[in-house]
Amino acid sequence: MPLIRRKNRERQTGSVEVRNLPSYFSRLQRLQLVRTTAVPVMVNPPTPTLAQGQGLVSVTIANSGAGYSVGDSLTPTRSSAFAGRIYVTAVNGSGAVTTAAVMSGGCYSDTSATPMSVTGGSGSGAQFAGAFKPVAASSIYNPKLYDRTNEAAFQFTGYSPQDITSGYRGNGVQNGTQMIIEFQSDTPVLYFRMVGGNYQGDLYVDGQRISGTPIKTDSSGASYIYHVQFGDGSQNYAAVRHYELRGINTGFGGVAVPQQYGIWRPDMVQPPLAWVLGDSYTVGIGAVQGSFNDMHIMGQCLGLRLICDGISGAGFTSIQDGRVPQDRVALKLGSITEKPQFIFLNMGYNDAPAGHIEQFQTNFRATVAKSRELCPLAQIIVIGPATPLGRVSNITAIRQTLMDLCNELVLPFVDVDDLVNASNKSLYTGADNTHPTPAGHVFRGVRLAQLVSRII
Incomplete structure (x- = not known):
């Protein structure tokens, strides 16, 4: 007994x-x-997506097209985990694009300079060559990034948290053991920046796992984003929630949300x-x-x-x-x-x-x-x-x-x-x-x- x-x-x-x-x-x-059963996966969980790739940081015009207007939002047709967004900032009299800016990096495994066709906007025929960087990977249009060093946003439970590789934070003592990263947010959609370092972890929202499948990265050192969306990501699904990312071999670069939402540290009696x-x-x-x-x-x-x-x-x-x-x-x-x-x-x-x-x-x-x-x-x-x-x-x-x-x-x-x-x-x-x-x-x-x- x-x-x-x-x-x-x-x-x-x-x-x-x-x-x-x-x-x-x-x-x-x-x-x-004292519960007599284990806490289950949450009912009506958000949809998580883990993606490896790089994001657009700038574009050059390969074909100006015609019929476009300032303010048009264009989506590259290149295969991606999450598509980037290009914003038309100037056109000439025939609607040919003369300048454009990147508003969302997307997440691409193909980072070649081959011109990309686009969909959307009021015109047709435009093509762009892109420049990509790992840190620019994004799944949200015009995101607001809360960097890993933002102490007003994140609470770390671990051992001397510090950067374990450039731009990504983990345990400064034996990063192969567990670290917990906590925050609160009112957003219906967000993504985590991660790096490939054999991370294994799970995301809990309001005390429950959002999935019965763990988050796993490879050991390549490549950039990852972990996208989490409640419902269709619209304001109808906005609510204040508590987030805990628990894992080993942590490489955490921060969290991004749409501009109208925020992230803050869960300073409260715990x-x-x-x-x-x-x-x-x-x-x-x-x-x-x-x-x-x-x-x-x-x-x-x-x-x-x-x-x-x-x-x-x-x-x-x-x-x-x-x-x-x-x-x-x-x-x-x-x-x-x-x-x-x-x-x-x-x-x-x-x-x-x-x-x-x-x-x-x-x-x-x-x-x-x-x-x-x-x-x-x-x-x-x-x-x-x-x-x-x-x-x-x-x-x-x-x-x-x-x-x-x-x-x-x-x-x-x-x-x-x-x-x-x-x-x-x-x-x-x-x-x-x-x-x-x-x-x-x-x-x-x-x-x-x-x-x-x-x-x-």
């Missing part, structure tokens, strides 16, 4: 007595907040932040979407904001640079943009084959000590090792060691022993016999929420 070991009313840390803070949620609040130190389960291996893994589902059920720091293959006995658990804590919690109120230590499965119990104990104690040093007000909660195929002797040994360490260090221990077992493994464990299936992530997430709700 799952076991939770509760904290004592007091603990000693060196010569300083630290009293427990009052539980963040009253029992009534917990009953109100739910408590929880930080997770984990392994491949925390990465989301086995889940359809990385942000829909067991820990994220637990957080959603509990009403917590969550940032997951998962590294595949990691454990308390890890010795590789960047994987040693106490070093990960120092790197991440030493540079995180907001100190968490809860810290979850969610490892142990990868330590079972090694059997290095003394190293496990040393690193675990150091991990807890560093966590307490950097976040003295945070509640640390330890989650037991997963049992994807049921109980085995090595995992049982790690579980017992964790329980003993939690007793020693006065930490709550959430025991997931045999939640997934020999009887239900076909439902909840994938073909690799290690990672959860998508249903397994949901099962574990909901069960974890119910168990953790007795502690926080």
Whole structure:
């Protein structure tokens, strides 16, 4: 049966007595907040489109045509993910175009100088040669861009956010782990500027995923735009909404909206932040979407904001640079943009084959000590090792060691022993016999929420 070991009313840390803070949620609040199912994909979601390409920055007239008027809006006929728009700024007496400007860059994979025919306007026959740049890619006519550096527009939750390549922002410390970018907007249509760097993420609007398919870029370093449109994009679909872009390998260049709409930082009282130190389960291996893994589902059920720091293959006995658990804590919690109120230590499965119990104990104690040093007000909660195929002797040994360490260090221990077992493994464990299936992530997430709700 799952076991939770509760904290004592007091603990000693060196010569300083630290009293427990009052539980963040009253029992009534917990009953109100804890969901018994995972948060689904939103009903009536917007339409998302991810496109790679470059945008028009200027045009030269290859054929002036005839019959055009100043103010005509012309659309190039070249194949594109999103078409650009050319604005006629001057004509001669016969309506031949004499000057034109780009009002929307579009998104093109073919960036050759071959003249492009156009549709629209009052005339015919005009052709233009275009000059393209990656940063000009656009899916909105005459967009208003909120750059990645705009602190009045965006709230970053991550580790020393900074440019990881020219014009694009990510984690300054281990960009391969999660970053969250939040903002609010009243627009019915917008697009994100991204760069190809193996990004994997998901967009949440008002707390729900807009799609069951993750956002993925390649590693080319090419420009991407992620276009999101509610309904037909008209003002009938305008509403104030809260946006969260959650992902790893982040390369974020900003967000563009039509001129009449805006973006602003969601400065308001928010739910408590929880930080997770984990392994491949925390990465989301086995889940359809990385942000829909067991820990994220637990957080959603509990009403917590969550940032997951998962590294595949990691454990308390890890010795590789960047994987040693106490070093990960120092790197991440030493540079995180907001100190968490809860810290979850969610490892142990990868330590079972090694059997290095003394190293496990040393690193675990150091991990807890560093966590307490950097976040003295945070509640640390330890989650037991997963049992994807049921109980085995090595995992049982790690579980017992964790329980003993939690007793020693006065930490709550959430025991997931045999939640997934020999009887239900076909439902909840994938073909690799290690990672959860998508249903397994949901099962574990909901069960974890119910168990953790007795502690926080």
